[in-house]
Every structure is written in C-alpha cells, then in structure tokens.
Amino acid sequence: MFKKLIFVLFITLSLTPAVPQQNPPDIKWKYIETDIYTIIFPEEITQKAKDVADLLQHYEKFNYSNLNTKKRKIPIVLINQNTEPNGFVSPAPYYSHFFTTPSSFDGIEWFRGLAVHEGRHMVQMNKLREGTGKTIWRAVFGDIGTGIFSILYIPPWYLEGDAVVMETALTHGGRGRLPYFLLWQRALELNDERYSYYKMYLGSYDAMYPRNDHYRLGYIMTSYIQKKYGPEIWNKILDRTGKYFLFPTFDSSLITITGKSMTTLYNEAMNEYQMMWQMQAAEIQVSDAEIKSQKLENKFESYLFPFTSDDSAIIALLYSNSKKLKIGKIDSKEKFYPLKEISYSPVYGIFKNERTLSAGGNKIIWTESIPHPRWGYKSFSDIYMMDILTGKEEALTDKRRFISSCLSSKGTLAAGIEYSIELKYSLSIFDIEKREEVFTASIDSDAHIFDPAISDKGDLVVFSALSDKGNALLLYDVATKKLINLTGYTFNESFRASVIYDKYIIYTSDYSGIDNIYALDTKTKKRYQITSRKFGAYYPWIDEKRKEILFNDYSMNGYQIASVKLNPSQWTPIEKVKVVKVDTISTISEELTKNISKDFYDVQKNEYEVGDYSQLMHSINFYGWIPYFASSGSEFFISFLSRDVLHTTDIVLSYIRNFNENTNAGDLNITYSKFYPVLTLSGRYGQRAVRVDNQTDNKELDYISWKEKIAKGGFTIPLNFSLGNRTTFLDFGFIGGYIDISDINRFDYNIYNDINTNGSLMYNEYFINISNIFRGAIDSVVPGTGGLFSAKYFHTPYNSTYKGNLFSLSLSIYLPGFTDTQGFILKGSYENIDYKNYIFPSEVLFPRGYESVRYKNFAISSIDYSFPLFNLSTNIWKLTYLKRINGDLFFDYGMGYDKKERDLFRSAGFELTAEQNLLTNLYLQVELGIRYSRCFDKYDDQDENKYEFIFKAPIN
Numbered sequence: 024m025f026k027k028l029i030f031v032l033f034i035t036l037s038l039t040p041a042v043p044q045q046n047p048p049d050i051k052w053k054y055i056e057t058d059i060y061t062i063i064f065p066e067e068i069t070q071k072a073k074d075v076a077d078l079l080q081h082y083e084k085f086n087y088s089n090l091n092t093k094k095r096k097i098p099i100v101l102i103n104q105n106t107e108p109n110g111f112v113s114p115a116p117y118y119s120h121f122f123t124t125p126s127s128f129d130g131i132e133w134f135r136g137l138a139v140h141e142g143r144h145m146v147q148m149n150k151l152r153e154g155t156g157k158t159i160w161r162a163v164f165g166d167i168g169t170g171i172f173s174i175l176y177i178p179p180w181y182l183e184g185d186a187v188v189m190e191t192a193l194t195h196g197g198r199g200r201l202p203y204f205l206l207w208q209r210a211l212e213l214n215d216e217r218y219s220y221y222k223m224y225l226g227s228y229d230a231m232y233p234r235n236d237h238y239r240l241g242y243i244m245t246s247y248i249q250k251k252y253g254p255e256i257w258n259k260i261l262d263r264t265g266k267y268f269l270f271p272t273f274d275s276s277l278i279t280i281t282g283k284s285m286t287t288l289y290n291e292a293m294n295e296y297q298m299m300w301q302m303q304a305a306e307i308q309v310s311d312a313e314i315k316s317q318k319l320e321n322k323f324e325s326y327l328f329p330f331t332s333d334d335s336a337i338i339a340l341l342y343s344n345s346k347k348l349k350i351g352k353i354d355s356k357e358k359f360y361p362l363k364e365i366s367y368s369p370v371y372g373i374f375k376n377e378r379t380l381s382a383g384g385n386k387i388i389w390t391e392s393i394p395h396p397r398w399g400y401k402s403f404s405d406i407y408m409m410d411i412l413t414g415k416e417e418a419l420t421d422k423r424r425f426i427s428s429c430l431s432s433k434g435t436l437a438a439g440i441e442y443s444i445e446l447k448y449s450l451s452i453f454d455i456e457k458r459e460e461v462f463t464a465s466i467d468s469d470a471h472i473f474d475p476a477i478s479d480k481g482d483l484v485v486f487s488a489l490s491d492k493g494n495a496l497l498l499y500d501v502a503t504k505k506l507i508n509l510t511g512y513t514f515n516e517s518f519r520a521s522v523i524y525d526k527y528i529i530y531t532s533d534y535s536g537i538d539n540i541y542a543l544d545t546k547t548k549k550r551y552q553i554t555s556r557k558f559g560a561y562y563p564w565i566d567e568k569r570k571e572i573l574f575n576d577y578s579m580n581g582y583q584i585a586s587v588k589l590n591p592s593q594w595t596p597i598e599k600v601k602v603v604k605v606d607t608i609s610t611i612s613e614e615l616t617k618n619i620s621k622d623f624y625d626v627q628k629n630e631y632e633v634g635d636y637s638q639l640m641h642s643i644n645f646y647g648w649i650p651y652f653a654s655s656g657s658e659f660f661i662s663f664l665s666r667d668v669l670h671t672t673d674i675v676l677s678y679i680r681n682f683n684e685n686t687n688a689g690d691l692n693i694t695y696s697k698f699y700p701v702l703t704l705s706g707r708y709g710q711r712a713v714r715v716d717n718q719t720d721n722k723e724l725d726y727i728s729w730k731e732k733i734a735k736g737g738f739t740i741p742l743n744f745s746l747g748n749r750t751t752f753l754d755f756g757f758i759g760g761y762i763d764i765s766d767i768n769r770f771d772y773n774i775y776n777d778i779n780t781n782g783s784l785m786y787n788e789y790f791i792n793i794s795n796i797f798r799g800a801i802d803s804v805v806p807g808t809g810g811l812f813s814a815k816y817f818h819t820p821y822n823s824t825y826k827g828n829l830f831s832l833s834l835s836i837y838l839p840g841f842t843d844t845q846g847f848i849l850k851g852s853y854e855n856i857d858y859k860n861y862i863f864p865s866e867v868l869f870p871r872g873y874e875s876v877r878y879k880n881f882a883i884s885s886i887d888y889s890f891p892l893f894n895l896s897t898n899i900w901k902l903t904y905l906k907r908i909n910g911d912l913f914f915d916y917g918m919g920y921d922k923k924e925r926d927l928f929r930s931a932g933f934e935l936t937a938e939q940n941l942l943t944n945l946y947l948q949v950e951l952g953i954r955y956s957r958c959f960d961k962y963d964d965q966d967e968n969k970y971e972f973i974f975k976a977p978i979n
Contacts, residue, residue: 044399044670045696046104052636052669059083059094063636063668064101067445068123071134072101073631075121078138081626085193085615086142089254090261092150098668103444106392106404106424110137112144114173115166116646118668119145123446124426125471128375130196130517132491133471139193143186150261151177156268165647167664174946176265176273180224184241185257188249191242192612193623195493195514199242199608202533202559203376205296207232208239210558210579212297213304219896220289225904225940227896228802231323231579233344233373237945246607247292252281254614274901299605303536306603310555312576316584317357325581326353327373329573330382330564337573338362338382338411339584342370344801346843348748350387350411353584363414366391366407366747367798373582376531376538377427378474378520378562384434385412386455390425396742397699400670406439407747408455419453420460427473430455431481432522432565438477438484440466448472450499452481464504470512472497476521476528485521485528494518496528496543509543510550524565527591529553529572531561534597536604540574540587542594551594554587565589638697642672657683671697679709684726686710700738703758707733729781732763737788748798749809755791760784782824784861790815796837804889804909805846806978811835817863827861829854840890848887855880870915872930872956872969878919883928885915895937904940909950911936930969932956938977950975 051066060079064072079099087094097112099119108126112119119141125133129140152161152169160168173182191197198204211218211231218230226235249256263276274285281288315337316326324346326339337353341361348370351361369389372379380389388408395401406419406428419437428439437453452462462481466472470490477484484499492512499506509528510518516534523529528543535552538559542551554560558577566573566586576585616623645665652659658681665674677690688709695702712728739756762784770780796809817829831854838847854867856879869875870883888911895905910933917928936952956969 045397046102046400046669047395047398048697050104052638053633054636055631055633057631059096061096061098062101063098065103065444068101068103069633071123071446072633073629075099075101075134075138076631077626077629078135079142080629082139082142082193085623086139086146086189088615090146090150090258092146092153095145095149095152097145100668102400103446104398104401106402106426106442108133110141112141112148114148114151114170115168116644116666116668117148117166124424124442126375127377127471127473127487127489127517127519129190129198130201130489130494131190131194132196132489135194135491136190136196139190140186143189144182147182147185148173150258154262154266156265156270159268160265164649165645165664167647167649172265175942175944177261178224178237178273179945180237180241180244181257181273182241183238184243184245187238187242188245188608188611189615191608192615195624196489197608198238199246201376201517202536202538202605203561205239205243206538206559206577207236208243208293208296209300210577212293213300213557214579216579217290217293219898220286221898221904221943222896223289225943225945226906228344228891228894228907229321229896231321231581233323233325233342242607243292243296244289246611247295248281248288250610251291254611256280296607299607303603303605304557306601307535307537307557308555308601309557310587312554312556312560312574312585312587314576314583314585315357315573316353317359318578318580318583320580323581325373325575326359326584327370327575327582328378328380328382328387328562328564329575329584330387331566331568331573332385332411335566335568337584338387340365340369340380342373342581347800350409362411363409364748365409368392368747373561376517376519376561378429379427381429381437382434382564383430383432384455386410386430386434388419388428388430388437390428390439391418391747393422394743394745396744397740399743406437406453408437419458420451425451427475429475429477431477431479432524432567433479435479436477436481438475440472440475440486450475450484452477452484452501462501466499466506468497468506470495470497474518474520476523478523483523485523487518487521487530488512489517496521496530498528498545509545509548520562522563522565524567524589529563529565531563535600535602540572541597542591550597551591552597552600553594555595555600556585560585638667638669638671641669642667643674644668645674657681671695679707681711684710684712686712686728688731700740700756702738703736705733705735707731727767727769729767730765732761732765734761735759739790748807749795750798750807751795753791753793756789758788758790760786760788780824784819784825785821785823786817786819786827786863788815788817799839799846800843802891802979803844803846804891804978805837805840805848808837808839808846810837815866819861825861826859827863828857829863829866831855831866833867840888842890845888845890848889849885850887851882851884853880853882870917870928870930871913871932871954872915872958872971873917873928873965876919876926878926879921881917881919883915883917885913887911887913898943901943902941904943905937906940907938909936909938909952910934926962927960929959930956931959932969934973936973936975938979948977950977 053066055062055076062072062076101121103123105122106124108124109122121137129136151173160172187198191199223240259280260276264273324343327342329339340350341359349361350365351359353359368391369380390404391407393403403422404425406425409416424441425439426442430437439451441449448466451460454461470488472486472488474487482501486497488495488497493514494517495512496509496518497506498509516532519531521528521530526546532541540553540560540563556576561575563572563574570589571586573586575582643665644667647664649662660677662675662677673694675692679688690707692705711731712726737758741754744751765781767781791814793812796807799807813833815831819826833852836849840846852867890910892908892910894907898904912933914931919926932955934954936950938950941947954971954973
C-alpha cells in the first residue's frame with residue numbers, strides 16, 4: 024500500500040499533464056535578469072515586470088531574514104491572460120507563476136502581496152533542500168525530492184501560515200489584519216466550541232465552518248509559535264525536520280524544540296486568540312438586529328446576499344455543503360423555498376470579503392469565469408444575469424474580462440469593472456431592458472477598484488479602492504468622467520460591498536475592529552456606524568418599501584439574514600465608534616524590521632535591461648528523476664524529467680532494467696503543447712527475454728531473447744467548454760504505433776501476445792473522451808449529475824507482420840439520489856476484438872468478483888447506488904484520520920460472446936469504505952475498504968462469494 028501511495032505521489036508531482044496550463048502561442052515573451060530572479064513576461068506589461076523585480080528585490084532581505092538558507096535563482100512568469108487572481112511556487116521544477124489579475128482578499132496592493140507571499144514560499148523551498156537528510160532526498164529524486172519531502176513532512180498550514188504572517192508583518196495590510204479572515208475560528212471560540220487540531224486541520228463533514236482552511240489555521244499557529252519562541256523558531260524546526268533522511272518528523276521536531284506536542288501548541292494558540300477575541304467582544308456594545316432566516320442547531324448553513332423582490336419577498340442563496348446551491352425565497356416563518364440552482368461562482372465572495380452577487384428589480388448578476396477552450400492560461404470573465412421570476416439566465420457580455428459587477432436597485436442598469444491584459448481598468452454601463460452597453464470609459468487610477476455600486480439614474484458609480492496608499496471609497500461622475508476620493512486613502516480600515524441610497528453610500532468596513540455596516544453622507548462627507556454585530560455584518564441591501572437594511576449577519580451556524588431599520592437619526596457618528604482591534608502581528612513586524620533605517624515600505628526603483636525570451640532555448644529543463652519499480656516488481660525504472668517554465672515541452676527519459684529477463688532498455692517520451700494540437704512522440708529500444716522450459720543442454724536456450732524497437736507518435740486536442748456548475752471536457756486524437764521484433768533465438772514460444780517470430784506490428788489508435796458533469800453538493804459521494812463517454816479504436820491497416828483490431832465504447836451516467844449527497848451511477852461498456860494474430864490490451868473492466876477473460880465481443884452494464892453512512896472526524900493517534908464511512912450497493916451484468924459461445928458474468932454486492940487521511944497528512948487522502956461480490960454464474964475456480972480490499976480516490 025505504502026509503495027503504491029508513494030508511486031502515485033511521484034506521478035502527481037512529476038508527470039502531471041502540461042496540457043491544461045498553456046498560454047496562447049502568439050505572446051511575445053520578454054525577460055529581466057536580477058541577481059536571483061528571472062522575470063518572464065508578455066511585452067505589453069514591461070513596466071509592471073520592472074515593478075515586480077523591484078518589489079522582489081526589496082522584500083528579499085526580509086523573506087530570508089529568519090530562515091537561514093542559500094539563495095537560488097528562480098524564473099518567475101507573469102501570466103496576464105487568465106482572470107483568476109492567484110500565484111504559486113513550484114518545487115519541481117523550481118519556478119513561480121504570478122497571475123496579474125488582482126483581488127483585494129489580502130488587503131495589499133496585488134503585486135506587493137505576491138512579492139512577499141510567494142517570495143516567502145521561494146525561501147521555504149530553498150530551506151527544504153538543505154541539510155544532510157534533505158540532500159539525500161534530492162540525491163535520490165532531484166528537485167522532485169524536495170517536493171516529496173514537503174508533502175510528506177511539512178504540513179501546508181505551516182507553509183501558508185508562515186507566508187501570511189510575512190505578508191501581514193511586512194506590509195500595512197495582510198490577511199492577518201482583516202477581521203473576516205479569522206471569522207470562522209472567532210465565532211467557534213466565542214461560543215466555546217473548540218475543535219481538535221485534526222478536525223480543524225484535516226476537515227470534517229459536520230464542522231461549523233464552510234471548509235477547513237490551512238491559511239487561516241496556519242496563521243494562528245505560526246504567529247503564536249513565532250511570538251512565543253522567537254523569530255528563529257521555524258529555522259530551527261526546519262533544520263531538524265528530516266535531518267536524518269526519514270527522521271525526525273515535523274511534529275517530533277516541534278516537541279524537541281518547544282517541549283510541547285502539536286496538539287498542545289494548537290490549544291495554547293487557540294487559548295491566546297480566544298482571550299484576545301473575548302477582550303475585544305467585552306469592549307464592544309452589540310446592536311440589535313432582526314434575524315430573518317432559519318438557524319439549525321449543529322448545522323452550518325448560510326443564506327447569502329439577501330435582497331427583496333418587487334413583491335417584497337426575501338431572496339437569498341442557500342449555501343450548505345450537504346445541499347446543491349440554490350436561490351430561493353424565505354417566508355415570514357423563516358422557511359426557504361428553492362427557486363433554481365445557480366452557479367457556485369458568487370459564493371466565493373465570502374472567502375475574500377467581496378460582493379460577488381448584486382440584485383435589483385427581480386434580477387441578479389454576477390461575473391462568471393469562462394476558460395478558453397484550449398489555452399488553460401487564458402480565460403474570460405463575463406457578466407451573467409438571472410431573472411428570479413422566470414429562472415432565465417443569460418450572458419450580458421461575451422469574452423470580456425470583468426472582475427466585478429453590480430445592478431442598480433431598480434434593476435434597470437448594470438455596471439461592470441473590466442481589467443485588461445495591459446493591466447488597465449475600465450467602466451461599462453449596461454441598459455438592462457435593451458441589453459445594450461450604453462457607456463464605457465477607461466479609469467485612470469493606480470488603485471485596484473472593485474465592488475461597484477451604481478445609482479438608479481446611472482449618473483454615479485461608487486468603487487472600493489485598494490492601493491499602496493491604503494483603502495478608499497471613490498465616486499465616479501459618469502458625465503464628467505472624474506473620480507472623487509470620498510474618504511482619502513487609509514490603512515486603518517477597508518471599504519467593501521457598497522450600495523447607494525439617496526444621499527448615502529452604505530458599505531461594510533472593519534473600522535471598529537469587526538466588519539460592520541456604515542454609511543457615508545455624500546453631501547457632508549460625515550460617516551456613521553449602522554450596525555455593531557458581535558461577529559460581523561456583510562453585504563448590505565436596501566429594502567426601500569420596508570425602510571430596512573438587509574444584510575448577512577455571521578454566527579457560528581453560518582451567514583444568517585438580518586435586518587435593521589433604515590433610520591439615519593439612530594446611526595452612530597464615526598467619531599463616537601469605539602475602536603477595538605486585535606493585534607496579532609506587531610511583535611513579529613517590529614522584530615523583522617528593527618534593523619531597517621528607513622521605512623520598510625519604501626521600494627527602491629532600479630533600471631533593468633529587457634531582452635527577448637526564447638522558448639526554444641529554454642524548452643529543456645531537467646529538474647529531477649524518479650527511481651521506481653513497475654507494479655509487477657520485475658522492472659526497475661529511472662526516469663529523468665524535464666518541463667519548461669511555460670509548460671510547453673515535457674520530456675521523460677527513462678532507463679529500464681528488467682531483473683526477471685536480465686535485460687536493459689531505454690525509453691523517451693516527448694509532449695509538445697505550444698500549438699492547438701498537443702503533439703506526442705515516444706520511442707523505446709532494448710533487449711527483451713522470457714525464461715522458458717529448456718529440454719536441451721544449451722543454456723542459451725533457457726530464454727527466448729530478442730531485440731525490440733517501439734515508436735509512437737500522435738496528437739491530441741484537449742478542449743474545455745466548462746461554464747458555471749457545468750464541467751465539460753472533450754479530447755480526441757490519434758496515435759500511430761510501431762513495434763519491431765528482431766533477432767529472436769527461438770520460434771517455438773509466443774513472446775508478445777501472439778508474436779512468435781521476427782516481424783513488425785504497425786497500428787493506429789483513435790480515441791475520443793467526453794465528460795459533462797453538473798456540480799452537485801460539495802459533500803456528495805458522487806461527482807454530480809451528468810455523464811462520461813469514451814471510445815477507442817485500434818487497427819493494423821498497414822502491411823505489417825501482425826494484424827488485429829479492437830473497438831471499445833464506455834459510458835457512465837450520474838443521476839441524483841434520494842438526497843443531494845447520494846447518487847446513482849449507471850455504466851455500460853462494449854468491446855469487440857478481431858484478433859488475426861495479435862491481441863490489443865483490453866480497455867473494459869470486468870464485472871466485480873470475476874477474473875478477466877477475453878472474448879471476441881464483451882458487453883457489461885452496472886448500476887451503483889452510492890451514499891454516505893455517517894461522519895467520524897476521528898484520529899487514530901497519527902496513523903490515520905477518519906472522516907466518513909461510505910456505502911455502495913451494486914449489480915453488474917457482463918456477457919462475453921462470439922459465434923460459438925455466450926457466457927454470462929453477473930454479480931451483486933456492496934462496498935464499505937472509509938474516507939481518511941493516512942498518517943494524518945492532508946495530501947494522503949484515500950478511501951479504503953472492502954467489497955463483497957456475490958457471483959451468480961459459476962465457472963472453474965470461481966468463488967461464489969468474493970471479498971476484496973479496495974482503494975479509491977475520494978471525490979472531495
């Protein structure tokens with residue numbers, strides 16, 4: 024089992040297909056060289072690349088200050104045609120990608136945040152290479168060894184938590200300063216609900232939070248441990264972890280250096296944060312609000328982005344991990360009536376504290392990310408609209424790049440903020456009735472603008488803004504095309520989710536230390552606090568008929584719907600609001616910057632020489648090797664791996680030693696993905712031998728030996744047509760293969776399927792795969808509703824020695840079950856083999872419980888019903904963490920036939936499996952269990968009752 028897991032780990036790290044992550048081929052790539060960074064970027068963002076180089080060099084000294092490690096040169100690619108705000112550092116090959124589309128989730132100017140956060144990951148990866156034990160990992164696997172070591176030994180909460188600590192300590196923003204970031208943990212602790220370390224880290228199906236999040240847990244853990252044990256603590260722990268190759272572990276290193284176990288440190292950290300949160304809560308006077316949605320005990324459900332329809336019904340999204348996402352009405356008794364399923368895209372607003380759904384006039388709009396069919400690093404973000412009365416959904420735009428959108432309160436106008444590949448902002452206004460874009464203008468601002476709000480007349484648009492100078496509310500006059508800063512830039516608060524009401528702008532701010540709802544009078548510029556809720560108030564919406572403000576009020580049970588009267592005379596002037604902020608970072612920040620003579624925020628500008636980047640010259644980039652045995656255990660491989668940093672060329676070069684045959688061979692596989700078709704080329708050359716019965720005294724005849732040449736070449740076209748909750752992939756292609764057998768020393772045995780003489784096999788393979796799945800509930804044991812289809816055809820049309828054909832079809836259909844977490848799975852497959860003197864390997868699985876038998880024609884159908892039985896959230900020491908027990912009932916019907924015979928293979932039974940994290944490791948998530956098959960058709964040596972151990976990859 025462990026060998027299989029490690030092998031899967033190798034493949035995951037090293038042989039992940041490059042197909043989905045290419046840039047379009049027409050980009051003109053440039054580069055800048057610094058001492059340890061090579062910045063690779065599209066020509067149109069040259070100035071931003073220079074800014075990134077400045078930022079990386081500025082924060083380099085801070086990121087290396089408390090982790091003692093050698094600096095290593097790293098290529099960094101700026102990706103400007105993808106609309107996802109993200110960044111990552113890959114350990115193998117060692118490179119980084121920065122996505123240029125910004126977000127406000129970390130409260131930092133986007134590229135400054137990337138430079139600190141991803142820059143810290145670069146230092147971490149360097150640190151995980153050093154020391155005797157870690158050097159052995161690299162000696163055995165190359166850079167892949169660092170990746171394997173980090174997965175097996177370093178919990179991701181440390182890697183991400185440490186990076187969030189640095190982004191918070193080294194800037195005036197950072198997630199550690201934002202109340203929404205630790206909202207879930209704060210609500211649990213203030214309700215005296217303490218989860219175990221393993222439940223918080225590895226997740227649970229019955230947890231009172233949206234998901235386990237190692238960024239949030241990691242910040243609590245790393246900030247507490249660093250403050251308590253000093254700035255060198257992580258350097259010491261990483262030095263010790265894996266010092267002697269397999270030992271010590273991260274956990275045992277913590278014990279040795281701190282004297283305390285992981286769970287003890289976790290509880291101490293949570294105790295400290297609980298105390299800070301209790302002190303804050305004691306200082307804040309909570310205001311009243313009317314709760315208008317149902318709150319279930321011991322169940323986490325949220326009613327997001329509440330608003331009222333024209334008939335005054337309250338509308339919201341019901342978000343629950345155990346249910347499909349739906350928009351629906353809530354009656355006066357707080358009961359939810361679903362109207363229609365909706366895309367999950369708007370939900371992600373709660374993870375970054377941005378309004379990602381806007382409503383007005385019985386309509387809702389949001390931005391939907393749409394992938395390019397072929398280029399995974401090119402995507403669009405269009406504005407989608409739904410009429411809640413009819414359920415009709417339509418796109419307002421096509422192949423645009425909108426990062427945020429809103430409706431006017433009456434639903435007659437929409438506004439969208441677009442961000443171009445040149446990193447420029449523009450505003451578009453749409454007439455909803457005409458479905459026309461009636462206004463567009465560029466926005467000249469050095470700030471990231473988001474969360475717009477538009478007046479009913481369409482004359483004013485409000486933006487939230489985030490820049491290097493802080494946060495602000497901006498007012499845009501459509502007639503004059505001028506921006507007015509209403510608040511001035513400040514680092515003391517953020518501004519989110521604005522709506523316009525009369526002369527007021529209603530918005531969410533963390534001014535007091537907790538996110539609540541505020542108002543700004545545009546005439547007087549005076550500001551007021553409207554709510555003072557215990558945990559946080561989000562996403563205000565004005566109900567003018569009832570003169571109320573609807574909003575999301577957070578509780579331990581989720582985001583509830585609440586309301587307060589729209590009464591400006593009752594609002595608290597901003598000057599009288601008590602500010603009680605929880606300081607989790609100043610001690611660490613002062614320690615990191617104590618030796619800096621000038622403001623640590625100031626970045627020095629440098630001059631750089633810009634050059635043309637040659638993809639061809641950098642297409643070969645060997646980064647590691649994998650020594651492993653094939654599943655049979657008789658073949659030993661050493662595979663050398665190469666991938667360029669733009670994901671266009673993958674090379675696997677292998678040496679193969681067969682111990683049973685005492686032979687050697689070489690193998691080469693090349694995948695080239697720059698163009699629309701992905702081109703593949705592979706070849707193998709070497710000796711082969713099979714031991715046979717030898718009745719003579721000639722020892723050379725103990726083996727049939729021969730030389731074998733194999734060549735394959737072809738193409739595949741992988742396409743992605745996904746949209747919203749629908750995941751749709753299509754790939755099809757062709758492979759031509761050639762096998763040449765020569766120098767056979769005996770002709771009385773078959774050596775390769777039906778090959779028993781010198782000769783060649785030349786074949787073609789055609790294939791197509793289609794998947795179309797509609798996402799179901801997050802916690803479902805089936806992937807959703809939809810289907811998978813595949814077809815393959817092998818034949819030998821050429822004048823080769825060996826001939827044969829194989830045709831196979833496979834179809835899987837996923838249907839809803841009795842609850843949203845259950846489902847039916849229907850499968851059917853058919854295979855036809857026309858073997859003249861060669862048999863191609865079968866592509867069809869046999870009915871469960873039976874050993875595979877070859878037939879000229881074989882058909883199988885099956886039905887499964889899969890369901891969760893119960894949740895566990897239980898760790899068995901550190902051996903495993905059990906999350907859920909699942910069940911599956913099945914019936915298989917198989918039939919093999921040709922002109923002379925027809926045999927049935929029927930079975931029924933059940934599967935009982937446990938979802939778990941082996942070694943309490945987040946990445947070693949597996950589903951293990953047993954299968955019982957009752958075989959109704961008995962053949963020679965066939966057991967009527969068959970028990971098997973089964974291994975699955977969990978859906979979630």
